Amino acid sequence: MIDNEFLPSIKLYRLIISLLIILMSAGLVLIYEEDGRIISLSLVFQFLFVACIAFLLIIFPNKDSINVRAAITFFMSAYFFFMFLRFPDRFASLLLISFIPVIPILFLHTRLFYVTLLSNITITVSIIIYLMMYDTRSIHTYTYLDYYGVAINFLGTQLMLLFLFLLFQKKMKDQELYYVQVKEDEKLRTTGQLAAAVAHEIRNPITVVKGFIQLHENDHSIPEHIKKHYKLMLDELQAAETVISDFLSLAKPVETKTEIVSVNPSLHTVMDLLNTYASVDTIHIELEIENEYKIQCNILEFKQLFVNLLKNAIEASHHGDTIRVKVTSEKDIVKIVIVDSGSGMNREQLERIGTPFYSLKAKGTGLGLMICYNIVQKYNGTINFWSEEGIGTEVTVTFPIVKTDG
Structure with missing residues (x-):
């Protein structure tokens, strides 16, 4: 036709x-x-x-x-x-x-x-x-x-x-x-509706089960060979609660308080949080920044965005690698580029990045990157991925610069 x-x-x-x-x-x-x-x-x-x-x-x-x-x-x-x-x-x-x-x-x-x-x-x-x-x-x-x-x-x-x-x-x-x-917006909206529909219904019974396990964990009448499995059950329930929390963050956007965020100190805070995690495999994170830039967003969501992106870069990197974070400006936007020399992705994997439940990690849900897309879109920014298998990945995030007096 x-x-x-x-x-x-x-x-x-x-x-x-x-x-x-x-x-x-x-x-x-x-x-x-x-x-x-x-x-x-x-x-x-x-x-x-x-x-x-x-x-x-x-x-x-x-x-x-x-x-x-x-x-x-x-x-x-x-x-x-x-x-x-x-x-x-x-x-x-x-x-x-x-x-x-x-x-x-x-x-x-x-x-x-x-x-x-x-x-x-x-x-x-x-x-x-x-x-x-x-x-x-x-x-x-x-x-x-x-x-x-x-x-x-x-x-x-x-x-x-x-x-x-x-x-x-x-x-x-x-x-x-x-x-x-439009397709990306529809994908986020559909996932949000799904999250709103099921997350609360799942969280309530999990909370009850978790409470009873914690209660019986201190019960001396229960044999020790049974109690040793309680920690494993609690860890799995905690993992389930984490996934539910991710779902809830993708639900219909909640009004959050925005403020003028300084990019430099905020990124340093994120790096301080992740340096210990990276040092386990002697992975180094280097920050290169030309100037001080300010953007309009929620500080907690900004940190959550770059914690997710840097954590992904760390987990994809090899022992002794260096992750570079470059901050530059272009016209009226600030450009934050995260470059790693890890395992990278092929074209098919790159096209599916950010899709719900698609992850290259063994226990990943794919919701972390969806949250990143959601945060960037919320503050009129962009996020783009470049990757080549065996060479590494480059993530570019941009936000509009807020010009302040003085």
């Missing part, structure tokens, strides 16, 4: 091509009448062009492929050039040639557009040069009057179409990025 990116509905497409086929057929009838109802060779060629174009346009919705698109572009281009050579004294024929590159624009196909544009310029300029070399003033009235003017106007038209194509292409890319952002 026809792709919705071209036309809003198949009915509208059929209506448009029906009108186009009727117009081309009407042109055949008019030419047949002008020729004194004589079936000439040129009329036969024109009929074949119209028939091929009509056939391709009719089958296009069900047989959409690059070959069909290229065939439509080729036959319509050939038809327009044929009409120009068949009726050289009519300005409309030259006008149709100028707008041949519009055909692949409708297909949103970049390579096909550039091939058509270059071919159109080459063939048309060659025809104009040929007309300049030979005296054809009696049959090519419009072209002969001003060869240079026709050539300049034609090239100007092609440049205009190139500009419109590049502009249209940029708009399409912006739309794709917007669509990706």
Whole structure:
């Protein structure tokens, strides 16, 4: 079926091509009448062009492929050039040639557009040069009057179409990025709704079970060989409560107090918290900061964000590695980059990063990174990952800079 990116509905497409086929057929009838109802060779060629174009346009919705698109572009281009050579004294024929590159624009196909544009310029300029070399003033009235003017106007038209194509292409890319952002928002919203629906229902019975285990842990009448399993049960219940807390943080955003946060001391605080954790594998964390930057956010969420990201970097690193945190500015944003030389990720893993319940850790839930995405989005920031397997990972987080007096 026809792709919705071209036309809003198949009915509208059929209506448009029906009108186009009727117009081309009407042109055949008019030419047949002008020729004194004589079936000439040129009329036969024109009929074949119209028939091929009509056939391709009719089958296009069900047989959409690059070959069909290229065939439509080729036959319509050939038809327009044929009409120009068949009726050289009519300005409309030259006008149709100028707008041949519009055909692949409708297909949103970049390579096909550039091939058509270059071919159109080459063939048309060659025809104009040929007309300049030979005296054809009696049959090519419009072209002969001003060869240079026709050539300049034609090239100007092609440049205009190139500009419109590049502009249209940029708009399409912006739309794709917007669509990706909408999908991310929907993913977070769906996860939040799920969290709100189940987290409280699970937390209550876990709290009761945990309380009874702690109560019986001090019961001297229970044999020690049974009590030794209590700690394991409590640890597992604590892990379950941690997951539930992560779920709750992804639920419908709760209003948090925002403040002006100084990036430098806040990152130093996070590093102080994690240095001991990193030192177990003699992993070093280095901070490089150009200047003092201030952002508007909640200080606890800011620290939670970078605790999660740095903890991931530490766990992915090898013994003796160094993790670098670079803080720079670009226009009105502060850019915080975390670079590790750990195990890295392949393309498939990188695409799934931040997806609920997807984690490269044995006991990971994938909710930690979702929380990171949630926090960054909440304060109009961005977060991007670059990674290569066996080389390492680079995480870039940006926030708008708050400019304060003094």
